[in-house]
Amino acid sequence: MTRAVPAVTRALDILELFLTGEALSAPDICGRSGLPRTTVHELLHTLLDRDFLATAPERPNHYRLGVRVFQLGGVFAGQLDLARDGQPIAAAVAARCAETVHLAVLDGVEVVYVVRIESTQPVRMVSSVGRRLPAHCTAVGKVLLAELAPAELDLRYRRRKLTAMTPRSITTLAALKKETARIREAELATEFCESNEAVACVAAPVRDHQGETVAAMSISVPITRWNAARSTELAAIVRDGARQLSGRLGFAIKGT
Structure with missing residues (x-):
């Protein structure tokens, strides 16, 4: 069986935290995922850059799902x-x-x-x-x-x-x-x-x-x-x- 890629698994774990519809901060994500702060910030930067996450304008320093997730859902x-x-x-x-x-x-x-x-x-x-x-x-x-x-x-x-x-x-x-x-x-x-x-x-x-x-x-x-x-x-x-x-x-x- 092919081994799962740890970085991809962690990124998906972060995305799945947003299934509740709640806007989350980096500390929220660290606490709920158990991932180190540095890892979370690196993954957040990548997910933001690829539009899988977006900043939540109504809540500073919080994030929500981005347009790319919507596009994938549409497909x-x-x-x-x-x-x-x-x-x-x-x-x-x-x-x-x-x-x-x-x-x-x-x-x-x-x-x-x-x-x-x-x-x-x-x-x-x-x-x-x-x-x-x-x-x-x-x-x-x-x-x-x-x-x-x-x-x-x-x-x-x-x-x-x-x-x-x-x-x-x-x-x-x-x-x-x-x-x-x-x-x-x-x-x-x-x-x-x-x-x-x-x-x-x-x-x-x-x-x-x-x-x-x-x-x-x-x-x-x-x-x-x-x-x-x-x-x-x-x-x-x-x-x-x-x-x-x-x-x-x-x-x-x-x-x-």
Whole structure:
């Protein structure tokens, strides 16, 4: 198990003291956290500099949560709305194709599944909400990585090995960049046995009111039910589902 970083743990301990909504002074924080005065002042300076804390104008020498915490909370709330709004649309997509439908978001270099609607077929893939997978091995992940600027993609994979989940997984950054460039142009990703040797997937981007890609929707199919005609059919269905969810999130499609 990876060891926790003490400085980060202490900073988070300080932030959690503000969950009561109370403005706190440095002595308050020292007393409640048990941390040395010098450590508290160093961490306060860093948290203030990064806008995770702010001075409380109504109380001199006291602090309150800063705007960055609000922004992070807004992102989290947006993800909750995404799951809530995505559930019925994903269910409708699953009803159309009788296959497993997922909605996933990107977290670093992993995807996190926030919605899953299971196939009604006797043979189906096994998955779960909250599951994480390497983004480069999945159709949803490749859709989301395709939206990153090349410099951001380089940064996220700096000093990271692209681990294979199957013999078909992408294992080099050069190959990933080539694949994401193709996906960016097509606005569609496919995956054939890259994360599971028995499963193929097709995925499309979901955009919000600002036009930002916030999630990806996929349809997963056992390879026994996968062929060129089925791939084309499912691509149209997942694109339509992703378009509907984007509209629900406020994305205005050009020409409409």
